[in-house]
Amino acid sequence: MSEGILVFAEQREGKMRKSALEGLNIAAQLSGDIGGSVNAAVIGKEVSSLADKLGKCGAAKVYVAEGDALEVYSPEGYAKALEAIIKQADPAVVLAGYTGMGRDLMPRVAAKVGAGLLSDCTDLKAEGGKVVAKRPVYSGKAYIESTIPESIQMISIRPNTFPPVDEGGGSAEVVNVDASVDMSVIRAVVKEIEKTVSSRPELTEADIIVSGGRGMKSSDNFNIIEELADVLGAAVGASRAAVDSGYAEQAIQVGQTGKVVNPNLYIACGISGAIQHMAGMRTSKVIVAINKDAEAPIFQVADYGIVDDLFKIVPLLTQEIKKLKAE
Amino acid sequence: MKQAPDTEAKIVVNPDGSGINFDGVKFVMNPYDEYAVEQAIQLKEKFGGEAIVVTLGPKRVVEAMRTALAMGMDKGVHIDDPALENADASATANVLAAALKEIGADIILGGKQAIDYDQSQVMAYVAELLDMPQVSNISLMEMAEDGKSAKVSRRIEGGAEVYEVSLPAVMSCEKGLNEPRYASLPGIMKAKKKEIKELDLASSGVGADDAKNKIDIKNFMSPPERQAGKVIEGEPEETSAELAKLLREEAKVI
Numbered sequence: 132m133s134e135g136i137l138v139f140a141e142q143r144e145g146k147m148r149k150s151a152l153e154g155l156n157i158a159a160q161l162s163g164d165i166g167g168s169v170n171a172a173v174i175g176k177e178v179s180s181l182a183d184k185l186g187k188c189g190a191a192k193v194y195v196a197e198g199d200a201l202e203v204y205s206p207e208g209y210a211k212a213l214e215a216i217i218k219q220a221d222p223a224v225v226l227a228g229y230t231g232m233g234r235d236l237m238p239r240v241a242a243k244v245g246a247g248l249l250s251d252c253t254d255l256k257a258e259g260g261k262v263v264a265k266r267p268v269y270s271g272k273a274y275i276e277s278t279i280p281e282s283i284q285m286i287s288i289r290p291n292t293f294p295p296v297d298e299g300g301g302s303a304e305v306v307n308v309d310a311s312v313d314m315s316v317i318r319a320v321v322k323e324i325e326k327t328v329s330s331r332p333e334l335t336e337a338d339i340i341v342s343g344g345r346g347m348k349s350s351d352n353f354n355i356i357e358e359l360a361d362v363l364g365a366a367v368g369a370s371r372a373a374v375d376s377g378y379a380e381q382a383i384q385v386g387q388t389g390k391v392v393n394p395n396l397y398i399a400c401g402i403s404g405a406i407q408h409m410a411g412m413r414t415s416k417v418i419v420a421i422n423k424d425a426e427a428p429i430f431q432v433a434d435y436g437i438v439d440d441l442f443k444i445v446p447l448l449t450q451e452i453k454k455l456k457a458e
Numbered sequence: 459m460k461q462a463p464d465t466e467a468k469i470v471v472n473p474d475g476s477g478i479n480f481d482g483v484k485f486v487m488n489p490y491d492e493y494a495v496e497q498a499i500q501l502k503e504k505f506g507g508e509a510i511v512v513t514l515g516p517k518r519v520v521e522a523m524r525t526a527l528a529m530g531m532d533k534g535v536h537i538d539d540p541a542l543e544n545a546d547a548s549a550t551a552n553v554l555a556a557a558l559k560e561i562g563a564d565i566i567l568g569g570k571q572a573i574d575y576d577q578s579q580v581m582a583y584v585a586e587l588l589d590m591p592q593v594s595n596i597s598l599m600e601m602a603e604d605g606k607s608a609k610v611s612r613r614i615e616g617g618a619e620v621y622e623v624s625l626p627a628v629m630s631c632e633k634g635l636n637e638p639r640y641a642s643l644p645g646i647m648k649a650k651k652k653e654i655k656e657l658d659l660a661s662s663g664v665g666a667d668d669a670k671n672k673i674d675i676k677n678f679m680s681p682p683e684r685q686a687g688k689v690i691e692g693e694p695e696e697t698s699a700e701l702a703k704l705l706r707e708e709a710k711v712i
Contacts (some may be wrong), residue, residue, distance in 0.1 A: 202621070204577035206582065206592050231614035235594045238547070247672030248549060250577045263676065264630055268575050272469035273478060276676040303592035318591035319623040322609075326617040333615040339711070363712060381597075381634040382613055387465050388489050388633055396711040407465040415685065417709045419701065425689075432685035435704055437697045447698035453711060455702055 133283060137194070137222035139291035140185055140437040141174050141215065141232050143204070147184065149336060150228020152283045154245060154288060157255055158226055159296065164257030165224055170194060171303070172220070174212045176202035179305055185200025188296045193303040194220055203230055203324070205317045210239040212310035217244050219308050220285065224262055229287040230335075237287050249278035250287050253414070262286060269386040270410030289395040290335045309356030325380075334366045339396045340415075341366035342385055343378070344408075345402020346422060348440055350378045352425075355442070356400060359449045362456065368392065368412075370402045386411035400441045404429030421445065459495060459513050461522040462488040475677035487522040488648070490569025492638035493631035497599065498567050499530040502637065505605045507564070508532045511559075512557055514542060514550055520654065527649035530640030534654035537662050540560045546673040547575075551583035556664035557657065559588060564605075564628065570595045570630040585628035593621045597634040 136158040140151035151171070160167045160432060171190035173181050175197065182193035196212035197439040213236065215336075217225060222350035225240075229251040241248040253274075254265035261278050265289040268275050279285070292376055334340065336393055353367070360367045369379030371386050385392055397415035402426055404420070412418070413432060420433035421441045430436045438445055463469065470479045485496070498509040511526040513519050514537045525536045535557055542553060558566060566588075567601045571578035578594075585592035597618075598611040605627075610629060611620045631653045641649070659669055690697045694705070 173638045194668050206585075206594075207524070210586070231619075233610075234578050235592070237584060238551075238582035239586045239592065240584045241548070242551065243578070247546070248577075248579055249673065250579060265679075267681070268678075269463065269478070270465075270573060270576060271470040271681055273471050274679040274681060276679070278674050278676060279672055282672050319621050319627065323620040323621050324614075324617055325620060326610070329616070334614065336590050384633075390559075396705065396709070405466070406468070410465075413681065415704070417711050418684070418687075419705070431686045431691065432684040434709065435559060435701055436687065436689040438689060439694055439697060443694040444698050447694055448701060451699045451702035452705075455706055455712070 133221050133223045134227060135168050135222050136162055136165055137217065137225040138169065138171045138190065139225065139227035139233070140171045140181065141228055142173060142178055142181060145178060146176065147181055148228065148230065148231065149295055150288070150290055151185070152188055152230060152294040153290070154226040155190065156183070157288065157293045159189050161255060162226070162259045164303050165260060165262065166193070166398070167223065170220055170222070172213060173217045174201055174209050182303050183332060184298070186301050187298045188300065189301060190303045192220070192229030192306050193304045194308050196308045197314070198310065198312050198452035200317060203321045205321055206235050206239055206319060208300070208312045208317045209236050210243060211256045211312050211316060212239045213388070214243045215310035216308050219299050219306070224284045224286065227287045229289050233287045236314045237285055241285050244283055246283035246285045248285040248287070248443050249277055249279065252286055253289050253292050255286065255288070270391065270407070271413055272410055282354050285362060289393060330363070331360060332366045334368055334390050334392055336383070337366035337392070337394050339363045339365035340385070340392055340394045341365050341367045341398045341400065342370065342402060343373055343400050344370035345372035345376060347378050352442070353379060355445045355449070359445055359452070362449050362452050370408045397439055399429050399433070400445055402429055403427045404432065416430045459491040459511050459522065459526055460488045460572045461485045461513070461515055461519040464574050465489065465573065467576050471678045471680045477678055485518060485522070487525050488569050488572045490571060490573070490631055490633065492634065493569035494569055495526045495531060495637045495712070496528055496636045496638040497631060501565065501601065502530070505601070510535060510561055510563070512554060512561070514545065514553055516543070523654060524649050525641060527652045528645040529639055530645065535650055535657060536654050538656045539659035541659050542669065544671065545584060546668070546671040547577050547579035548672045549669045551580045551587060552668035553659070553662050553664045554580065555578070555587035557582045557662050558584065561661060562623060563582050565625055566590070566628045569632050580629040581628055588628070590626050590628050592628045593623055594630040595632040596629050597632045599629070601633065
C-alpha cells in the first residue's frame, strides 16, 4: 500500500538545493492528511552526508542512491535511480522542485512508474487523502486545481513559492538503495557544466529582481540596472522587447517565453507590461514600475510606481538604497 | 508540434470554472515548437532525409501544421479523436509515442513546453516510452558529421549542461536555438499539396488504457487580481527617496 510523501532532495556538487527544503516544508504540512511519513530521496556520488541535514529538516528516512555514474546529473541515470527509490519507498506522493533538473527528471520517472505528474505547482492542499494541486496555466493567465486520483501522485513545485523548512532536532534513518546505474545506461551524457560567472542570484530563486525593458535603449545602459541590482543583492532580468532588441541575453528574459519568476520584489524599469511579460512576473509579492509613460499597463499591477525618466530615477534610487543600507 | 493560444491572447475563465472561453482567441503554432520545426528543416537541409510534423489535436491544428509544411517540413501526421479532446500529458505522450514508433525517426524534436498547460512533460515522457535518451530545453545543437550523435547544451540554474547524445534521441527546444524562418509564398503554395495523414485513436496504434488521463482537473480559476498601487509624485530626488523609504518601511522588502 503506497503511503507517505517522498521529497526528491536535489543536490548539485554535494550541495543541497533550496527546492529540497521548500519541498520538505510543504510535505510536513500535507503529511497529516496524506498519512504516512515524510521521507527524502538523494541521488549522487558520496551524498549520504546530506542525510543529516535532511533529518533535521523533517525527513524520517533518507533513501540514498549513490554511484560513480550518478556524480553528475543525467536524465537517464537519475530517472533509473529515482525509479528504484520509488519502488522501494512505495510513496503515495513524490515531490520535487520545478527546477532545471526537476522539470527534466520528473516526467521521465512518471513514465517509468506509471504515475500522473503535475508540474510547477504553486499551492498544495490535501483533501480526502489526495493532494489537490493549484498550478498556473497559460503562463499564469489562469489557474487550475487538479488531482491525480489513481496512480502515484507526482508533483513538482515552483521554486520560491514555499518557504524553506527550518532546521529542527530530528535525525533520519539512512536507507541505501542499489539502483545499479552504470554509464552503459546513459546515452545522453553531460560532458561539461559551463558555469555562468555571476555573483548575482539565479533569477528563479532570487528574492529581488531588477528588470529592464525596451526603455533601456541599449545594452550598455543596463549597467544602471546592474548597479541597482548589486546594491540590493538582486538578480537582473529583461523583457522580451529588450532581448529582441539585443539589449540583454535571452537567458535573463522574464515572461511567457522566458523565465517565470516569483520574487519578493520586482522592479520593472522601462517595461511597458505586455501581457506576455506580466505572465512571467505577476506573482511577485511587490512590484515597482519606473516608466515615463503614465499609460503603460505595468502601472495597473504595480504596488509602487514612478512616472518619470528611468535614467534619472534608477541611479538616484541606487544611491537612496545605499544610504538606507548604511544606516 | 502543438497549437496554442497566441502569447498576446487574453485568457478568460468561464464563470462556472469549467474551462476557458476561447471565443475570439487566435491559435498559433506553439512558439517553442517553431524552434523544433526550424531545427528539423535545417537538419534535413544538411543531412537529407525526411522531416515529418506530428500533431495531436482537433481540426483547427491543421492550420499550424500547414505553417510547418510551408516552412519546409515534408509531410504531416495528424491524430484527432474525440476521446483525446482533453488528453493530459501522459495520454498525449502515449499516443505520440505510438505514432512516432511507426515513423521510426532518428531525432524527435519538440518545444520545451506548450504555452497552454505549461506542464513541460510530453517530450521526456515520450523519450522514456520509446526508450530513447532525452535532452530538454536545448539552446544549442551541433550534429556530428556522421549524423550519429550530437553535442547539445541546455541552460540550467547558473549555467549550462553540455551533453553528448547518441541518436536516436528526443530533444525539446528552447528559445535561442535558432531563428525560425517565415514561410515563403512558394512555400505556402507547396504546403497545400503536401500530404497530411489522418489518424484516430484506433489507427494510431496506442492501447485504449494508455490513452487514459491520469490527471483530473477540478476547476479553472482566474488569477488573483492585482490592484494598481501608489504612484509617487514629485521631483526625481523626492520620488526615488520616497520609493526607497516605502520599500523598506511599508513593504518591508529591502
